Amino acid sequence: AQSVTQLGSHVSVSEGALVLLRCNYSSSVPPYLFWYVQYPNQGLQLLLKYTTGATLVKGINGFEAEFKKSETSFHLTKPSAHMSDAAEYFCAVRPSGSARQLTFGSGTQLTVLP
Amino acid sequence: DGGITQSPKYLFRKEGQNVTLSCEQNLNHDAMYWYRQDPGQGLRLIYYSQIVNDFQKGDIAEGYSVSREKKESFPLTVTSAQKNPTAFYLCASSPPRTGTLLGNQPQHFGDGTRLSIL
Numbered sequence: 001a002q003s004v005t006q007l008g009s010h011v012s013v014s015e016g017a018l019v020l021l022r023c024n025y026s027s028s029v030p031p032y033l034f035w036y037v038q039y040p041n042q043g044l045q046l047l048l049k050y051t052t053g054a055t056l057v058k059g060i061n062g063f064e065a066e067f068k069k070s071e072t073s074f075h076l077t078k079p080s081a082h083m084s085d086a087a088e089y090f091c092a093v094r095p096s097g098s099a100r101q102l103t104f105g106s107g108t109q110l111t112v113l114p
Numbered sequence: 115d116g117g118i119t120q121s122p123k124y125l126f127r128k129e130g131q132n133v134t135l136s137c138e139q140n141l142n143h144d145a146m147y148w149y150r151q152d153p154g155q156g157l158r159l160i161y162y163s164q165i166v167n168d169f170q171k172g173d174i175a176e177g178y179s180v181s182r183e184k185k186e187s188f189p190l191t192v193t194s195a196q197k198n199p200t201a202f203y204l205c206a207s208s209p210p211r212t213g214t215l216l217g218n219q220p221q222h223f224g225d226g227t228r229l230s231i232l
Binding site: 041107 | 118120147149154155156157159162172202204206218220221222223224225226228
């Protein structure tokens with residue numbers, strides 16, 4: 001069985017500071033990994049995904065994430081936070097080579113302070 | 115533009131009443147999913163369908179029912195058996211793959227329906 005753990009249900013950063021949102025997974029096979037963002041009363045929007053190839057993945061809005069197999073991690077980062085980054089962020093996993101549904105983490109609410 | 119349309123955006127249910135949430139997609143995706151979202155619990159899978167006329171239970175299917183008569187549509191019925199239906203419901207769809215990597219495609223989400231009990 002696979003699972004996803006997002007450390008920190010709430011993270012606050014100052015505008016212009018580094019954003020780091022943590023995601024660790026457990027999976028019996030190498031997984032596909034996804035980060036989504038959700039704004040209030042909206043659906044989820046894909047930020048980036050890792051399926052194969054380069055382990056540093058760049059996404060939209062200046063976000064990136066690095067797949068580290070040895071640490072079973074896929075942390076999301078952004079060098080400089082903007083007020084518009086305030087939202088909830090979800091990490092999700094699916095076993096590679098599978099069309100099964102995604103397993104989501106419990107989410108991290110990001111607050112950006114002026 | 116292609117996308118997923120969920121309606122209504124807000125829905126109210128009386129005790130003992132069944133309600134149906136609509137989900138329509140024009141992305142030509144085979145697979146469709148229903149999730150329930152509660153504060154602090156992330157997304158939990160209710161039902162999913164990988165092909166027309168076929169669907170499977172997810173982790174929290176009790177009190178819910180679905181149908182998949184058309185590729186574009188995957189309605190969810192919240193029955194009176196669901197004792198705690200107040201939540202935000204999200205519909206998603208995805209293609210199975212690009213190239214040979216099965217499952218490497220993300221899910222695309224609608225904007226959700228918020229269901230409340232009167």
